Each structure stands twice: as structure tokens, then as C-alpha cells.
Amino acid sequence: xxxxxxxxxxxxxxxxxxxxxxxxxxxxxxxxxxxxxxxxxxxxxxxxxxxxxxxxxxxxxxxxxxxxxxxxxxxxxxxxxxxxxxxxxxxxxxxxxxxxxxxxxxxxxxxxxxxxxxxxxxxxxxxxxxxxxxxxxxxxxxxxxxxxxxxxxxxxxxxxxxxxxxxxxxxxxxxxxxxxxxxxxxxxxxxxxxxxxxxxxxxxxxxxxxxxxxxxxxxxxxxxxxxxxxxxxxxxxxxxxxxxxxxxxxxxxxxxxxxxxxxxxxxxxxxxxxxxxxxxxxxxxxxxxxxxxxxxxxxxxxxxxxxxxxxxxx
Numbered sequence: 397x398x399x400x401x402x403x404x405x406x407x408x409x410x411x412x413x414x415x416x417x418x419x420x421x422x423x424x425x426x427x428x429x430x431x432x433x434x435x436x437x438x439x440x441x442x443x444x445x446x447x448x449x450x451x452x453x454x455x456x457x458x459x460x461x462x463x464x465x466x467x468x469x470x471x472x473x474x475x476x477x478x479x480x481x482x483x484x485x486x487x488x489x490x491x492x493x494x495x496x497x498x499x500x501x502x503x504x505x506x507x508x509x510x511x512x513x514x515x516x517x518x519x520x521x522x523x524x525x526x527x528x529x530x531x532x533x534x535x536x537x538x539x540x541x542x543x544x545x546x547x548x549x550x551x552x553x554x555x556x557x558x559x560x561x562x563x564x565x566x567x568x569x570x571x572x573x574x575x576x577x578x579x580x581x582x583x584x585x586x587x588x589x590x591x592x593x594x595x596x597x598x599x600x601x602x603x604x605x606x607x608x609x610x611x612x613x614x615x616x617x618x619x620x621x622x623x624x625x626x627x628x629x630x631x632x633x634x635x636x637x638x639x640x641x642x643x644x645x646x647x648x649x650x651x652x653x654x655x656x657x658x659x660x661x662x663x664x665x666x667x668x669x670x671x672x673x674x675x676x677x678x679x680x681x682x683x684x685x686x687x688x689x690x691x692x693x694x695x696x697x698x699x700x701x702x703x704x705x706x707x708x709x710x
Contacts, residue, residue, distance in 0.1 A: 397502070398449070400519025401511035406445045408437035411586035415440055420684055422480060428652040429587060429683045430580050431468050431475075438476055438483070447487040450476055454492035456626050462494060463626050466657060534607045539592070540583060569601045571702050574638035576605050576631055577650030578658075581682060588650065589688045591680075591695065598699045603644065605634040612637050620664065628661045635665045639674040646676045646702045648695075653683035676702055 398405050409415065411433060419436030441448060453469040455462070464470065473488050489505050491498065499520065506516030526547055533543035573595055575582055582588050582604075592602045613633030620636070623629050631649075638644045649665065651658040662679055670677060678698045680691065 397519050397523040398509075400522055401506055401509055401515055403509060406441065408440040411436070411584050416586070416684055426654055428468065428655040430578070430652055430655075431472070432684060433580075433584065433587060434472065435476070435480070438480065442482060442484070445484055448484045449487045449489065452488055452490040452492075454490065455494040456491055458493050461624065463624050463629075465626055466655075534604075535609055537607065539602065540579070540604055540606055541592075569596075569599045571599075571645040571699065571706070572601045572603055572643055573699070573702075574603045574605070574634075574641075574644050574647045575650065576635045576638065576647060578627060578631070578652070579606060581650050581652055587682055587684075587686075589686070589691045591648070591650070591691070594692060594695050595699070598696065600699055603638070605630065608634045608637055616640075620668070623661075625657050628657045631658070631661050632664060632669070635677075636669050639665075639669055639671075639677065644675050645706065646678070646698060647674075648698070649677060649679045651679060651681050653681050653686075676705070 415436040416433060417436075418439045419432040419434065422439065423432045423435045438448065438450075450473045451469075452471075452473050453465040455464055457463050468475070473486060476483070477486065487505065487508060490496075490501055492501070502520050503513070503516060506513070506519075511519075530543055530547045533546055534540065538546065575591060575595075582591060585593070595602050613630060616633040616636035617623070617629055620632055623632065635647060635649060638647050649662060651662055666677070666679075676698070678694065680694065682691075
């Protein structure tokens with residue numbers, strides 16, 4: 397979208413020890429690790445760009461009842477501006493679809509960048525087409541990383557259409573494990589210690605929350621009404637969906653330490669969603685102190701438990 401209106405996009409470097417330490421040093425102690433990482437990525441861009449793009453995610457879905465994202469994501473631009481000095485001018489992009497259309501937010505950003513309206517409309521249409529193709533590839537079974545590569549490389553030029561709930565092919569991998577967690581945790585391979593790769597090395601198929609169709613999540617959420625946090629609803633709906641699927645052998649729930657909404661949803665899942673027929677579930681809580689050896693040990697033990705339980709059933 398930004399490149400479509402003529403801007404040159406400069407990305408922060410991949411998360412690493414130095415970047416995380418920078419974020420921790422400039423952030424308050426009792427806040428979740430994703431925000432600490434965000435601070436680190438912002439600081440990594442200082443001196444490398446003319447404008448700093450920061451999103452304010454207020455509401456990302458149109459619903460009958462008020463829905464919101466995480467309070468920290470709503471206040472993130474204010475937190476950044478009030479606690480960090482020497483930043484380039486901020487380009488704030490507000491997403492609040494309960495009160496204004498996404499298109500109007502894009503138009504406002506384009507105007508701030510001085511882009512002609514026609515150019516903004518064209519860039520938005522192209523960006524939405526790429527997003528639609530990415531979503532389609534996920535629903536056809538591609539893992540997020542592979543779907544992203546295919547879309548950015550133009551893959552099959554958008555030939556995949558429709559929605560499917562394809563089951564993972566076991567092949568040489570004999571168990572299927574569902575990963576449920578915010579994408580900014582699971583797909584940051586530094587802070588998650590590359591959980592997908594660890595599971596792959598243990599010959600486990602990984603099924604991602606992003607691969608669950610939206611209508612399947614909505615069906616599951618009918619059992620648990622009244623939750624107003626959109627991203628937590630996705631966690632709950634996906635976990636409920638996976639815990640009822642007969643081809644899923646285990647579910648890994650990944651949470652960020654000091655995330656209040658995550659902890660509440662985790663309690664709902666363990667107290668109200670799990671039944672005697674559900675596959676095993678493990679909760680991994682991540683923060684800047686989580687060591688790779690500890691994560692590896694828990695993952696290996698979980699996979700071993702699933703295989704032993706499977707042998708006992710046979």
C-alpha cells in the first residue's frame with residue numbers, strides 16, 4: 397500500500413538480542429513482551445527513515461456489539477510518542493471500522509503523504525487483492541510463511557479460489573499439532589524460539605490458527621458470547637475448533653506474559669472448552685526471560701506424551 401503511493405518502505409531488522417534489549421530498556425517493566433519488541437523495532441528505525449509508520453488498532457471488525465483490540469494496541473502511538481525521544485515524525489494509521497471505514501483511513505493516510513486520490517485508490521485495490529490471495533492460500537492448507545512467499549512471488553497468479561478446510565497431510569509426520577496464539581508471537585521466530593521448526597524436526601505437522609476459516613471461528617464463538625476483544629475471540633474460536641477436530645492430536649496455546657486478555661482466554665479454554673474427548677493441550681507463556689532450552693524441553697515432552705497416548709489407544 398505504501399509503496400503503491402510512491403513511498404520507499406524501510407523495514408526494521410529481524411528481532412534479535414540487541415533489539416529486544418533496546419525495547420526492554422525503554423519500556424515499563426510490567427508490560428507484555430510484544431510491546432517491548434515493538435519499542436525495539438521502532439528504535440531500530442531511528443536515523444533510517446523520514447517518517448515512522450505506527451498503527452492505532454481500535455476495532456478491526458464490524459459487529460453488532462462493540463469490539464476492540466488490545467488496549468495497548470489502541471494506545472500504542474501515544475505510548476511511543478510520550479516515552480521515546482528523537483523519533484522521526486510519526487505517520488499514524490488508525491483502524492477503527494466500528495466508527496469509520498477502512499477506506500476512509502487509507503484516504504486520510506494518502507492525503508497525509510500528499511498522494512493523489514486516484515493513486516491511493518489504485519494502491520488500496522492492489523493491496524486488498526494481495527491480502528485476499530494470501531488468505532485463500534492459507535485456507536487451502538499452505539503455512540503462513542509459504543503462503544507469503546507464494547503471494548509475493550505471484551505464485552499461481554490468484555488461481556486458488558473459494559474456502560476449504562483441508563486436513564493436513566501426515567506423510568512422514570505422524571501427528572498433527574495446532575498452534576494457537578497471536579501471529580506476532582508465533583511468527584517472530586526469535587521470541588517464540590521458532591516453534592514451527594521445532595515441531596517439524598520432531599516430525600509433527602503444524603496447523604495454524606490463521607488457517608481456520610472465519611465462519612468456523614464464528615460458529616465456535618456462539619458457545620461463548622460476550623467477548624469484546626477481537627484478537628482474543630480468534631484465539632478462543634480457533635482453540636475450540638481445534639479441540640473438537642478428530643484429526644488434531646494436540647493443541648499448543650502460546651501466550652505473552654503480562655497479557656491480561658490472554659490469561660483470561662486461557663482460563664476459559666482450560667475450564668470451559670476442554671472436554672474428556674479433547675486432545676491434549678499445553679500452554680506456553682513467553683517473555684524476554686524465556687529460555688530456548690526450557691521451550692524445547694516442554695515441546696519435546698508434549699510431543700512424546702501425544703505419541704505414547706496414541707500407542708496406548710492402538
